[in-house]
Amino acid sequence: MRSGSAGAVLLCLCFISSITSIDASLYNSTDDVVILDHTNFTATVHGTENAWVVEFYSSWCGHCIQFAPTWKLFGRDVRDWEHTIKVGVLDCSVDENVPICREHEIMGYPTVKLFAARTTKGDIGSAMPHLTTVEQLGEAVTDFLVEKQKANSGSKSWADLQPYKGTVQTLLESVSGAEWAVLVIDKTKSHTAWALLMDLAGYPSIVVRYKDADQDDVKQFGTAGLPAVMIVSKDGKEEVLNDAGKSRDEMRTAIMKKLMLNREMLGKKTSSVKEDREGAGDGQPEEINKDKLNYGDDLPDTAFTSMERNDQVFMVDIENAVSYAISHEVAQHKVIKGEKLLALQEFLDILVRYLPARPQVHSFLSKFHHYTLNHGNSIEGSKVNEVISSLQNKDSVLPSQQPWVGCAGSEPKYRGYPCGLWTTFHVLTVNSVLQDGAKKFYRPLRTVKAIHGYVKHFFGCSYCSEHFQAMYAEDAESSIKVADDTILWLWRGHNKVNKRLKGDASEDPQHPKQQFPSPGACPSCWQGENFSEREVLTYLKTIYAKGALSFRGTQIIPIPPRNRQEKVQQQLDGYRQHSQVLISHQDNKLSRDQSPQNNGSWSFTNTDISLCVLLYGASTIIIMAVYCSVVIRRKMRRRKFLETYKLPNTADGPNPGVST
Ligand SMILES: Cc1cc2nc3c(=O)[nH]c(=O)nc-3n(C[C@H](O)[C@H](O)[C@H](O)COP(=O)(O)OP(=O)(O)OC[C@H]3O[C@@H](n4cnc5c(N)ncnc54)[C@H](O)[C@@H]3O)c2cc1C
Numbered sequence: 001m002r003s004g005s006a007g008a009v010l011l012c013l014c015f016i017s018s019i020t021s022i023d024a025s026l027y028n029s030t031d032d033v034v035i036l037d038h039t040n041f042t043a044t045v046h047g048t049e050n051a052w053v054v055e056f057y058s059s060w061c062g063h064c065i066q067f068a069p070t071w072k073l074f075g076r077d078v079r080d081w082e083h084t085i086k087v088g089v090l091d092c093s094v095d096e097n098v099p100i101c102r103e104h105e106i107m108g109y110p111t112v113k114l115f116a117a118r119t120t121k122g123d124i125g126s127a128m129p130h131l132t133t134v135e136q137l138g139e140a141v142t143d144f145l146v147e148k149q150k151a152n153s154g155s156k157s158w159a160d161l162q163p164y165k166g167t168v169q170t171l172l173e174s175v176s177g178a179e180w181a182v183l184v185i186d187k188t189k190s191h192t193a194w195a196l197l198m199d200l201a202g203y204p205s206i207v208v209r210y211k212d213a214d215q216d217d218v219k220q221f222g223t224a225g226l227p228a229v230m231i232v233s234k235d236g237k238e239e240v241l242n243d244a245g246k247s248r249d250e251m252r253t254a255i256m257k258k259l260m261l262n263r264e265m266l267g268k269k270t271s272s273v274k275e276d277r278e279g280a281g282d283g284q285p286e287e288i289n290k291d292k293l294n295y296g297d298d299l300p301d302t303a304f305t306s307m308e309r310n311d312q313v314f315m316v317d318i319e320n321a322v323s324y325a326i327s328h329e330v331a332q333h334k335v336i337k338g339e340k341l342l343a344l345q346e347f348l349d350i351l352v353r354y355l356p357a358r359p360q361v362h363s364f365l366s367k368f369h370h371y372t373l374n375h376g377n378s379i380e381g382s383k384v385n386e387v388i389s390s391l392q393n394k395d396s397v398l399p400s401q402q403p404w405v406g407c408a409g410s411e412p413k414y415r416g417y418p419c420g421l422w423t424t425f426h427v428l429t430v431n432s433v434l435q436d437g438a439k440k441f442y443r444p445l446r447t448v449k450a451i452h453g454y455v456k457h458f459f460g461c462s463y464c465s466e467h468f469q470a471m472y473a474e475d476a477e478s479s480i481k482v483a484d485d486t487i488l489w490l491w492r493g494h495n496k497v498n499k500r501l502k503g504d505a506s507e508d509p510q511h512p513k514q515q516f517p518s519p520g521a522c523p524s525c526w527q528g529e530n531f532s533e534r535e536v537l538t539y540l541k542t543i544y545a546k547g548a549l550s551f552r553g554t555q556i557i558p559i560p561p562r563n564r565q566e567k568v569q570q571q572l573d574g575y576r577q578h579s580q581v582l583i584s585h586q587d588n589k590l591s592r593d594q595s596p597q598n599n600g601s602w603s604f605t606n607t608d609i610s611l612c613v614l615l616y617g618a619s620t621i622i623i624m625a626v627y628c629s630v631v632i633r634r635k636m637r638r639r640k641f642l643e644t645y646k647l648p649n650t651a652d653g654p655n656p657g658v659s660t
């Protein structure tokens, strides 16, 4: 039976670790972008003749969700440029990709980086400013390529973007297989001409060059006729395409029609050096089949489908956020020192003081806090995960990622981490006030300041961070005077964000942004169209209080007796009775959460327990089956062995050299 229970634990762990690797990628194989990850970034990007432009993003970051459609369109727009540049994406929110993002010093999402040809280890790429249209992106990328080529750091496979000064015949002779020379004539630094050059450079039967319109041999076009296209055949026939139009698309279509080119002919001329090395990974473990793992199939219980929220706060969301913050966002920094280190120490201090964490988690946070205090002037991000491992034991745990419960989105790309972080922040402000607010030493600004420090230095969503810093600079110091202001300031700030994001691409359609709390959840918080701040304060102190947190969905490690505050419970029930809007379906969920069966030291629901029993049973059966089959096989082999060598059957003797 020992092995049975060990098996159950193992099985549980596998189960847990498999459901947490949910693929929230914003891109898939149908998009014209190369999806990179830790197994193939180096093998794919380093050492290629083509340049690369890579978007480092995070699947939970709102601006990345907004930007993804543009990046896809851009990828499609330049898909024929792959001889010169390829478009890639890498998701920094995936644990295993963190080292790559750290090496490339990605401090915010999305970050777009350009890599010239034959990139080597240590080249962190050059960051591109944040651009929002396909056209701007194309121009920025082109400028980079033109510069590199001018400085002789291009490569032979690239389209030649520099103005051509020689004769057409030499040009045709210099390129084997070329039957036509296509000259694109335009004023200097024409992005249209450059784009066209790259669009067409992949066709083996043509050679395309850029002619500066002020050169003598093309002066006849003047300025009105630009851009112009001239086609010269091998036997010297010249033709100007008169009806080619003036836009890149029109001209490309006209040229392709004229020369009977189609996209199937592409790519025969040049090929990226590393093209065949796909799968040349770094001995990565087998992939888990991520397609099967989505919230909908595995965890019908975790996503609330109704429009009206029930504002239950879940510990698992907080643990996920804290864990991601430390092992991911903090670990992604190259070095943490100076102001950054102070911010980290202060945030950890607040977590240790006010997060109503489980004892093991509390113990871990406290040890990690000590580590940051006693590790000299700087901490290397690449060491953080080692430190995390070394600080863990059965009494000190940084929980691994579990499926989100309150912060579960209707699709993996929605909600999750930023939602968990907000939740953590509210829990911190509320519990700092409940615990210490009345004490003499309490400094009202401190909790919000520590939160600000984390957001400023570590929160990877750069826009969010900037907005939050602006909000803090605007009125935090002037409006936080007494303890309760801490809670209300964060609540107001969060509502400003909710207002701004209403209808945004990052909004989960199942969880529309609304002013919080909704009149349905807290009728007394509203007076007509306005909030009653006094009631809101009471409500926030109720739902975010230590005793109101639900432990549903937290990892199965022993939970110590929890001191459920009856008063809080009654208050919560009171609020809920008021709200007539609550849909019965949700009530079911509530009652499951707050049912008397839950009234003890263990916060598992019936479903949790039966699931575990089921898992336990299943694993026992599997272990028994494996054991039986091994024993039977061993016996069979032994018999065969004995028969073959005609040895007497010494049942208790040593195993005669058969290793199974
Ligand atoms: C500090 C910070 C700044 C951000 N700034 C931006 C930004 O500028 N641009 C951007 O696109 N995204 C920003 N985000 C992300 C964005 O606010 C949401 O977190 C994200 O879109 C997920 O939304 P959600 O529906 O899960 O609810 P969230 O807004 O994440 O809220 C989580 C939970 O908190 C509760 N809640 C909601 N409002 C309040 C309130 N006023 N007071 C108390 N509790 C509340 C609700 O129960 C809600 O489910 C920011 C996130 C953080 C943590």
Ligand SMILES: *[C@@H]1O[C@H](CO)[C@@H](O)[C@H](O)[C@H]1NC(C)=O
Binding pocket: 027, 028, 029, 030
């Ligand atoms: C890829 O994503 C798009 C939406 O962005 C979706 O419509 C499509 O079905 C996905 N394709 C695959 C193969 O997953």
Ligand SMILES: *[C@@H]1O[C@H](CO)[C@@H](O)[C@H](O)[C@H]1NC(C)=O
Binding pocket: 034, 035, 036, 037, 039, 040, 044, 278, 279, 287
């Ligand atoms: C890198 O690996 C991921 C995951 O295995 C895969 O989806 C992607 O297509 C790979 N990319 C390349 C360029 O091989």
Ligand SMILES: *[C@@H]1O[C@H](CO)[C@@H](O)[C@H](O)[C@H]1NC(C)=O
Binding pocket: 527, 528, 529, 530
């Ligand atoms: C709401 O607030 C506005 C301005 O603060 C005020 O004019 C209005 O009367 C208030 N409405 C109610 C119903 O109290």
Ligand SMILES: *[C@@H]1O[C@H](CO)[C@@H](O)[C@H](O)[C@H]1NC(C)=O
Binding pocket: 595, 596, 599
């Ligand atoms: C929880 O149990 C205690 C006694 O153990 C009891 O007094 C209390 O009423 C119970 N609460 C609920 C909600 O069942």
